Amino acid sequence: MGIKGSARNFLLKNKQINPYRFSWDSTFRYLTNSIRFLPHFLIIGTSKAGKYSVLSYLNQHHEISAGFKDHAGVHYFDGSFEINSISWYRSHFPTKISKFKIVGEAPGTYLTNPSAPIRIKKVLPNVKLINFFRNPVNRAYSAYNHAVRYGWEHSSFENAIEAEIERMNLLKDNSDMKINNENSVNYLQFSYLRHGLYANNLENWFDEFEEKQFRHYSTEELDENYNEIMNSLFTFFGIKNIELTKVKRKNVGVEKVLHEPMKEKIREFLIDFYKPHNEKLFRMIKKEFQWE
Amino acid sequence: MEINKIINWIGNGKKIPATEKFDYKEKSSNKGMLRRWEPFEDTLSAAIMSGLEIIPINKSTNILYIGKIDKEKQFNYLDLIENKQKNFIFDKEYKNMNSEIENFQYIDNLEEIKGKLFSVIYVNDDTISIKNIINILDEFLDEFGYLIIVLSRSSEKEFNDSFKKLSESLHVIQEINIENYFSNKSLIIFSNKKIISEFN
Numbered sequence: 008m009g010i011k012g013s014a015r016n017f018l019l020k021n022k023q024i025n026p027y028r029f030s031w032d033s034t035f036r037y038l039t040n041s042i043r044f045l046p047h048f049l050i051i052g053t054s055k056a057g058k059y060s061v062l063s064y065l066n067q068h069h070e071i072s073a074g075f076k077d078h079a080g081v082h083y084f085d086g087s088f089e090i091n092s093i094s095w096y097r098s099h100f101p102t103k104i105s106k107f108k109i110v111g112e113a114p115g116t117y118l119t120n121p122s123a124p125i126r127i128k129k130v131l132p133n134v135k136l137i138n139f140f141r142n143p144v145n146r147a148y149s150a151y152n153h154a155v156r157y158g159w160e161h162s163s164f165e166n167a168i169e170a171e172i173e174r175m176n177l178l179k180d181n182s183d184m185k186i187n188n189e190n191s192v193n194y195l196q197f198s199y200l201r202h203g204l205y206a207n208n209l210e211n212w213f214d215e216f217e218e219k220q221f222r223h224y225s226t227e228e229l230d231e232n233y234n235e236i237m238n239s240l241f242t243f244f245g246i247k248n249i250e251l252t253k254v255k256r257k258n259v260g261v262e263k264v265l266h267e268p269m270k271e272k273i274r275e276f277l278i279d280f281y282k283p284h285n286e287k288l289f290r291m292i293k294k295e296f297q298w299e
Numbered sequence: 300m301e302i303n304k305i306i307n308w309i310g311n312g313k314k315i316p317a318t319e320k321f322d323y324k325e326k327s328s329n330k331g332m333l334r335r336w337e338p339f340e341d342t343l344s345a346a347i348m349s350g351l352e353i354i355p356i357n358k359s360t361n362i363l364y365i366g367k368i369d370k371e372k373q374f375n376y377l378d379l380i381e382n383k384q385k386n387f388i389f390d391k392e393y394k395n396m397n398s399e400i401e402n403f404q405y406i407d408n409l410e411e412i413k414g415k416l417f418s419v420i421y422v423n424d425d426t427i428s429i430k431n432i433i434n435i436l437d438e439f440l441d442e443f444g445y446l447i448i449v450l451s452r453s454s455e456k457e458f459n460d461s462f463k464k465l466s467e468s469l470h471v472i473q474e475i476n477i478e479n480y481f482s483n484k485s486l487i488i489f490s491n492k493k494i495i496s497e498f499n
């Protein structure tokens with residue numbers, strides 16, 4: 008390893024003295040954390056379900072500060088909870104003297120992390136929790152294409168799904184093979200199938216929070232009824248309703264597909280696979296989405 | 300069975316992998332001690348940090364490791380197999396070198412282990428062609444064994460060719476991009492078990 012590589016490794020291993028991590032902005036934010044909001048709402052689910060469109064709508068309201076394209080969520084509760092303090096988390100949000108009345112973040116990944124609801128309950132017991140669910144069949148394919156685009160995945164969609172099923176079977180039959188890693192990527196990047204088991208994931212949340220703290224929508228209904236849905240959220244937040252401007256769907260992975268369209272055989276498999284899980288979800292949230 | 304407690308070392312503001320020291324466990328029945336498993340220095344540890352879901356190494360595993368591995372990392376692997384199996388390191392540059400660890404033996408010629416079967420073959424050497432790797436797998440990988448391989452992504456075409464050739468004879472279990480720790484590298488776990496596809 009050359010000098011450059013050694014220096015890089017040293018700085019990566021010794022973050023506390025790494026000058027590249029220093030920032031006036033984050034230092035200022037940290038020093039002023041006590042006058043900053045903690046979030047009033049969290050968009051907990053799900054990834055590849057139109058999160059950036061939701062943020063575009065939320066940010067049209069002048070009293071709301073939600074995340075934005077490059078910083079949708081802090082990922083505190085599924086990433087750095089054991090390492091960073093609540094003061095650190097608070098430093099990411101606006102001050103109480105800003106124009107904002109309602110602040111939130113939208114990681115869209117908390118839903119699938121088993122530790123997230125317990126951690127959030129401790130820090131934000133009265134927070135409002137929002138889900139945007141997407142038809143899990145399309146969500147799985149969108150997540151796969153996302154992984155292909157980023158060079159994380161080189162298998163076909165069918166083989167990637169089979170590999171995930173094989174991992175699920177191996178973990179079921181050989182618990183000594185399981186790596187006890189709560190790192191969020193385990194629940195996101197490599198779970199095309201499991202990420203869509205919304206009902207199973209939601210059960211953990213229903214154990215911790217009251218039903219009245221949740222709102223559940225589908226990505227598909229957002230496209231059609233954005234005004235109605237977003238204003239129902241504004242009412243939920245206790246702020247006035249506004250007329251929203253339609254935004255073009257953000258970050259639509261399907262437009263950048265590198266692989267061929269999903270084969271009919273696997274679509275049928277996924278529809279059958281998700282059917283009982285979707286029905287369970289609809290019973291839990293007392294609402295039905297038109298997912299075919 | 301007990302779940303692996305691999306991710307449990309908090310250091311430098313981050314949780315990183317550690318293994319439970321087998322040599323300490325042998326000497327004492329008290330609570331185990333941990334051995335740090337540095338992800339910037341070992342590709343499997345890097346893969347764990349990057350989202351690897353399963354680790355096919357346990358007490359009954361014997362490993363054929365192809366590539367360079369230092370003593371400290373050998374101990375991490377021995378922790379996982381609890382020093383129960385004889386393992387081999389195939390590294391041509393380490394001719395006639397004796398490992399200080401009894402259960403890791405260096406070899407510079409695969410003839411020395413002819414007839415042996417391994418439950419894990421770990422390939423961490425860019426200089427060996429995929430054709431040679433496939434020949435090694437044919438000869439030395441147990442029928443229910445696993446291949447753990449680190450492939451360079453410096454050339455996307457070469458990576459794709461290698462991935463495709465290996466996928467023809469083995470079944471992908473998980474592909475992990477480890478470039479946060481090893482520039483332009485991916486680690487892939489393949490299973491030798493034949494799986495009949497429902498979709499193709």
